[in-house]
Amino acid sequence: MKLLSWNVRGLGQSRTVNRLKNMLRDVNPSVIFLIETKLQSKRMEGVRKSCGFINGIDVASNGRSGGLSLAWKNNSKVQVRSYSNRHIDVIFEEDLDGVSWRCTGFYEAPEVENREASWALLRSLDDMPDMPWLVIGDFNELLLASEKQGGRLRSESQMNGFRMDLTDCNLEDIGYNGIWYTWEWGRLSSNNIRERLDRGVANPAWLTLFTDYHLDHLVHSFSNHCPLLLTTSSSDQTRKQMHHFRFEAAWLLDESCEGEVRNLWNSCTGNIPDRLTRISLGLEQWFIRIKKEKKIHVKALQQRLKELSESQPNDDNLEEILETKLALNMEADREEI
The missing domain is CATH 1.20.81 (Receptor-associated Protein)
Known part of the structure; x- marks a missing residue:
């Protein structure tokens, strides 16, 4: 399975939607988790379907902030467990072995004063300890000071709160390939800031189930967050499609x-x-x-x-x-x- 997680920073413009479609054609994921869509549910449903994802859950934005969408192709077997303005939690059933595993698309509150509520939400979701569990998305927090370059130093208490939250849920960072940061701000060297805010974390059961997964930080040309592409198996192949002549x-x-x-x-x-x-x-x-x-x-x-x-x-x-x-x-x- 291929899963794309991305803080797209708004899908209100047709050009942004077109560029998203171009990205999806290029990497061909079977599941997508989009963050900060900044759209109401009905409009996001239209965008999702135009991208070729008929099935999905769309959580409305709060005005011009927030908004989540988790969508999957028709051949994916998905059971929706819960959702809110900060998460979408589902269970996937792999076609090959019928193995089930949990995936939670997560968007931690960008406001520091709301972090405790976000961490409490993640702990409340830890209700199936024996099932393989992956949490992926924009956590808006660092695990280590070395995950930030430029700008003010991150508060150690904030990072420690995040670390303790993952420990309580028996989750660990699954690593990545590609550039080290996932978020960038500032066009000049004097104000440029780079941070690793987006990641995947998983429990030991998930890491045991998928021994040859890889998570890639993809290069991108819009949004100040980079897309995360999770491939659960190195044997995953992009399906070949029939080519019919059309004048483009x-x-x-x-x-x-x-x-x-x-x-x-x-x-x-x-x-x-x-x-x-x-x-x-x-x-x-x-x-x-x-x-x-x-x-x-x-x-x-x-x-x-x-x-x-x-x-x-x-x-x-x-x-x-x-x-x-x-x-x-x-x-x-x-x-x-």
Whole structure:
């Protein structure tokens, strides 16, 4: 199973939704947990369905803050246990062995004065000690001072409260691959802050059940939080889909498209239906080549963004990060067209 958890920082604009769709097409998760949707339930349901997730639970935002959505593909077996404005708790049944395990999407209160209530909520959810349990999301807190760079030092009492909460629930951090931080603020080196606020934690039963899982911090071009992609098994494969010929509107944005159509038409003989058939086959080959080139370009941009994000921030570095994110967003816009 692939599970994507992301504080998207609002889905009120169509461009943001389109970029989310582009991300989901790229990683193809079977379950998504979205945080800070900033949408009412009905509108979030429409966004979720437009992303291809018919089934799900949508928790309304409080004005322009909050909002959660946990959604799953049709082939996932899910039992909903409880939900609130801070969590969505479900049980998954794996197809292969019929093994059941709990997953709680969690959003800890961003306000310091509300942390105790959030920690009490997590402790109250610890009511099935023998079942494998994963909690994933935005905890808005650090476990260690080393998980923060820039800005004011984190209060030791806050971090200790978080550590004690996880200990009481028999949960431990499951680690990650990728850049070390999940949240960033500030475009200049003088005010840049980086923190690891998003994570996955699990109990020993879950860690015993999934021995070859991995959690990746994905590079991103919008939201100040990075997406977390959990893969429960290294053998998980993206399903291949049937490809049907369609003329893509985005092809018209490529300078070589017109010339390719002209060359294919001129090189064909016979009646019009036969020529159109040959052109469609030729365009498919052209599209495969162009798509491969664009994929290489996007991967290069993502790799550069990863390198920049891992380096020590300075003004030149942060400026190039913005330019690289802009280039990635432009590619996402073309893809959406």
